[in-house]
Amino acid sequence: MSNTFIENGDAAYDEILAECKDGILLIGSRGGQVDPGRGVFQFNAEYGYLIEGGEKAGMVRDVSLSGEILSTLHNIALVGNDRKMSPGYCGKGGQSVPVSDGAPHLLLENATIGGRGE
Amino acid sequence: MNGEDLIERILREGERRADEVEVFYARGLSVGTEIKKGILGNAEESEAWNMAVRTVRDGRIGFSATSDPDRWKECLDAALASGRLATPQQWGGFPKPADLAGTPSAADGDLVVAVEDAAKMVGDLLAGAAEHPVEVVGGSADLARSYLAVANSSGVFYGMDRTVAAVSLEAIREQSTGYEFDASPYLADIDARSVGERAASLAARSLSGRDIETGRYDVVLSPVAAASLLGQVLLPALSGRNVKAGRSFLADKVGEQVFDERLSVYDDPFAPGLGSTAWDAEGTPARRLVFVEQGVLRQFAYDLKTGYRYGEGSTGSAVRSGSEGPGIGVHNLFIDGPRVKEPGDDRAVWIHDVVGAHTANPFSGDFSVEISNPFWIEGGDLTEPIRTAMLSGNVFEMLAGIGGLGNDARRVGRLTIPSIRLNNQQIIGK
Numbered sequence: 001m002s003n004t005f006i007e008n009g010d011a012a013y014d015e016i017l018a019e020c021k022d023g024i025l026l027i028g029s030r031g032g033q034v035d036p037g038r039g040v041f042q043f044n045a046e047y048g049y050l051i052e053g054g055e056k057a058g059m060v061r062d063v064s065l066s067g068e069i070l071s072t073l074h075n076i077a078l079v080g081n082d083r084k085m086s087p088g089y090c091g092k093g094g095q096s097v098p099v100s101d102g103a104p105h106l107l108l109e110n111a112t113i114g115g116r117g118e
Numbered sequence: 119m120n121g122e123d124l125i126e127r128i129l130r131e132g133e134r135r136a137d138e139v140e141v142f143y144a145r146g147l148s149v150g151t152e153i154k155k156g157i158l159g160n161a162e163e164s165e166a167w168n169m170a171v172r173t174v175r176d177g178r179i180g181f182s183a184t185s186d187p188d189r190w191k192e193c194l195d196a197a198l199a200s201g202r203l204a205t206p207q208q209w210g211g212f213p214k215p216a217d218l219a220g221t222p223s224a225a226d227g228d229l230v231v232a233v234e235d236a237a238k239m240v241g242d243l244l245a246g247a248a249e250h251p252v253e254v255v256g257g258s259a260d261l262a263r264s265y266l267a268v269a270n271s272s273g274v275f276y277g278m279d280r281t282v283a284a285v286s287l288e289a290i291r292e293q294s295t296g297y298e299f300d301a302s303p304y305l306a307d308i309d310a311r312s313v314g315e316r317a318a319s320l321a322a323r324s325l326s327g328r329d330i331e332t333g334r335y336d337v338v339l340s341p342v343a344a345a346s347l348l349g350q351v352l353l354p355a356l357s358g359r360n361v362k363a364g365r366s367f368l369a370d371k372v373g374e375q376v377f378d379e380r381l382s383v384y385d386d387p388f389a390p391g392l393g394s395t396a397w398d399a400e401g402t403p404a405r406r407l408v409f410v411e412q413g414v415l416r417q418f419a420y421d422l423k424t425g426y427r428y429g430e431g432s433t434g435s436a437v438r439s440g441s442e443g444p445g446i447g448v449h450n451l452f453i454d455g456p457r458v459k460e461p462g463d464d465r466a467v468w469i470h471d472v473v474g475a476h477t478a479n480p481f482s483g484d485f486s487v488e489i490s491n492p493f494w495i496e497g498g499d500l501t502e503p504i505r506t507a508m509l510s511g512n513v514f515e516m517l518a519g520i521g522g523l524g525n526d527a528r529r530v531g532r533l534t535i536p537s538i539r540l541n542n543q544q545i546i547g548k
Contacts, residue, residue, distance in 0.1 A: 033474045035490065037255065037288075037295035040506055042488035044477030062479050064486035066508050114486030114508035114546045 006103035009079025016078050016107045018054040024113055025049040025056060026065055034069070042066040064114045072108065080104035121145060124190060125269045128171060132194055132271065136173040136180070136201065138212050139194075139271045142399065142438060144168045146264030146280075151236045153257035153287070158240045161233050166264075168441050171197040177206035179423070183441035208426045212270040213402045220404075223390035225279035226304045231261045239310040243287045246314025250289070250322040252296070257287035257317075259310065274401040282392065283307070287314045289321040294503075296320025296491060297471070301392060302529065320470060320491045327492070327505035330547035336466035336521065337509065337543045338495055344538045345530035346475035347485060348453065351513040352383070354480040356409050357446040358420040358435075362428050365481055367514050368415055376415045377517040380455040383410035385419070385435070391450035393532045399436040399444040407433055412455075421446045453535040458522040459498075467504065467545060468495035478513065486510035489545075508546040516540050 017025070025048065032043025048063035049056050085102035125141045132139030145167045152160040170183040171193050180201025184193040239259035247254050260282065267277035284301035285308055298317035300308055339347070360366040368376060377383075387395050387404035398404050400422050408416050419435035420428075421444055437447030470491035478485035489509050493500040521539030528534070 031474070031477050033476070033488075035295055035473055035488075037290045038293050038490075038506070040473065040488060042474035042477070042508075044474060044486065062482065062484035062486060064474065064477060064488075064508065064510070066473070066488040066506075068506065112508060112546055114488075114510040 002097070002099050003085075004099070004101045005083065005085060006079065006106065008081045008083045008104050011078040011080050011105075011107075013080055013082055013105055016080055016105050017051055017056060019078055020051050020107055021054050023051045024060065024063060025051050026063060039069045040066065041069055041072075065111055066114060067112050072111065075109045075111065076106050077109045078107035080106065121265070121267065124169075124187060125267065125275070128190055128194055129269060129271050131191075132171070132173055132197075135194075135198055136175040138174040140172040140212050140400070141267075141269050142170040142172075142444075143267045143269070144264055146262055147231045148260060148262035149231055149233045149236045150260045151233070151240050151258060153240060153243065153254060156244070156254045158237055161236065163231075163233060169193065170438070170441055170443065172443065173197045173201050174209060174212070175201055177209045178202065178204040179207060179209070180204060181443045185441065207423060209423075210426050212272050212422070213274055213400065213432075214272045215274050216403050218276075218396040218403050220388035220396055220406075222278060222388055222394040222396050224281070224303050224394040225263075226281045226283070226306075229261060229263065229281040229283060229305045231263050235305075236261050239283075239285050239308070242310035243285055243314035246311035246316075247287055247289055247318040249315050250291075250318035252289040252291045252318045252321045254314075254318075255288050255290050255295075257314070258285065260284045261305075268397065268399065268401040270401055276397045276401060278395060281305075285310045285313050287317040289318045291321045291325055294321050294324040294327075296322070296324065300529075301531075303390060303392065303394065323493070323500070324491045324503045327503035330467070330492075330504050330507050330545060332546050332548065334542050335545050336464065336539065336541045337545070338466050338468045338524070339538045339540065340468065340470045341526060341528045341535045341537055342471045342530055343469045343489075344453070345533045345535050346472050347478060347487075347513055348535065349531070349533060350475050350478045351480050351483050351485070352517070353448065353451070355514075356383075356419050356448075358418040358428070358430060358433075359424045359446050361418045362424065366418075367481060367483055368418075371415050372417065374415055375413050376514070377410055377413040378520045379413040380520060380523065381410060381413050381517060382408070382454045383451065384408045384454070385448045385451050387434070387449035389450045389452070389534075391529060391532065391534065393437070393449035395449055398432070398434045398449075399438040400432070402432045402434040402436065404434040404449060407435070419446050419448065448532055451533050453523075453533065453538075454527075455523050457525045457536065458539075459525060465494060465496045466539065468493045468500055469509065472509065483512040483514040484510075485513060505547075510544050510546065511540075516543070
């Protein structure tokens with residue numbers, strides 16, 4: 001797929017934080033991996049912040065998100081209006097083509113976050 | 119022109135134009151077969167030829183590589199040109215000829231690079247997988263033989279043969295997957311049928327896993343899972359380059375008890391393995407290096423450049439991948455220590471593999487990964503599959519206090535590692 005993205009919704013970034021109330025904000029990706037057969041993914045965020053009372057609070061380190069792709073997509077509660085695209089390459093067997101992907105901020109309910117906290 | 123004549127010619131020509139020259143040379147023949155839709159779908163034979171040239175002039179190191187023997191002059195020109203742009207290094211010269219300390223176990227005289235033999239391995243993989251009710255979605259069998267040589271203008275000229283036999287198989291049952299693999303220099307080491315059977319068994323037995331509650335559990339990392347995490351975190355921490363740049367958790371800890379006293383970590387370049395060799399990728403004699411002895415940190419790994427820069431001396435730890443220049447690595451790394459009969463005697467979560475090990479933080483050791491094919495293990499038996507969950511923790515803290523090492527060491531790439539029991543680890547489930 002050449003340009004794969006989640007289309008904008010109508011929620012502003014601040015509304016997403018407010019609606020989340022208490023949660024974790026994940027920014028950027030340090031890489032991830034998918035097991036397509038099981039439909040399971042894992043990715044590690046570049047930056048993570050706690051969201052407390054609907055506002056961005058202290059930073060947390062080395063947080064990952066994982067889950068089943070289809071149920072994760074079912075658990076999107078709000079879709080932001082600030083879609084960003086990022087370029088990259090996709091290929092196999094020594095051939096690659098330019099592709100891009102992107103999404104706005106998304107509010108996910110009941111996501112599985114792995115970190116060192118209890 | 120054969121390889122040796124060409125190397126000589128490049129050395130003589132390079133010497134006229136630089137203080138020193140080094141040639142790394144590899145040629146090989148391989149066959150690769152792939153399983154597609156449950157049958158042998160694709161087979162290819164390929165011949166490769168690669169040469170990498172380094173030149174040194176006034177401490178400026180130049181590098182270039184080519185896969186076309188006819189373009190060796192351009193390759194040398196490019197190395198010299200890149201050297202003109204390089205920053206001068208502390209440099210004490212390429213190694214001189216030396217007595218090699220051991221004999222590698224890297225080549226199997228009986229291994230024939232023939233598509234018929236690879237196809238037979240595919241047949242064995244599929245026969246093994248057929249023992250369980252699964253669909254085979256992928257797999258491969260590869261055979262390769264290569265000749266490697268390193269030569270320099272100080273008189274070093276070492277050459278060696280290397281062989282590889284490798285198989286893998288991936289199976290699925292509904293939404294449950296299983297993947298297994300093996301690789302060795304020796305064809306007789308590879309039991310393709312067993313690899314196929316184990317991949318299929320993982321897929322078949324992982325079906326209908328039960329949820330696990332978030333909490334702290336005793337876990338057993340299989341050799342595959344342990345190699346994934348340690349390869350990402352422990353290996354970079356042993357590199358002298360990372361140590362000196364302040365990027366290693368282990369820097370400044372030589373002589374300290376950094377890990378459990380039951381853990382030793384050493385590189386044995388003469389042991390049979392995919393990295394087995396008597397000399398490293400820069401022509402320095404390879405030697406057995408003990409990094410961690412019964413939990414006490416002893417030393418780090420250096421190549422020539424980093425060794426000269428910090429006055430440490432090369433430990434014979436230079437490795438190359440593909441046609442890249444040399445870097446610091448390991449030849450055959452062993453994670454070793456006294457074994458317990460079964461690392462899972464008390465109930466624990468057994469983890470076959472992890473998803474996303476490459477996102478572990480190599481500096482801090484922190485990781486948070488998805489686990490693959492987890493089971494409850496009791497009395498050494500996998501009893502019941504567990505549904506998807508995450509494991510998080512810190513590799514260095516884990517190794518500081520392990521529950522025990524299993525009796526099941528296996529080779530995973532350049533690592534030879536047993537299963538590791540770890541008590542009281544964080545699992546994120548439901």
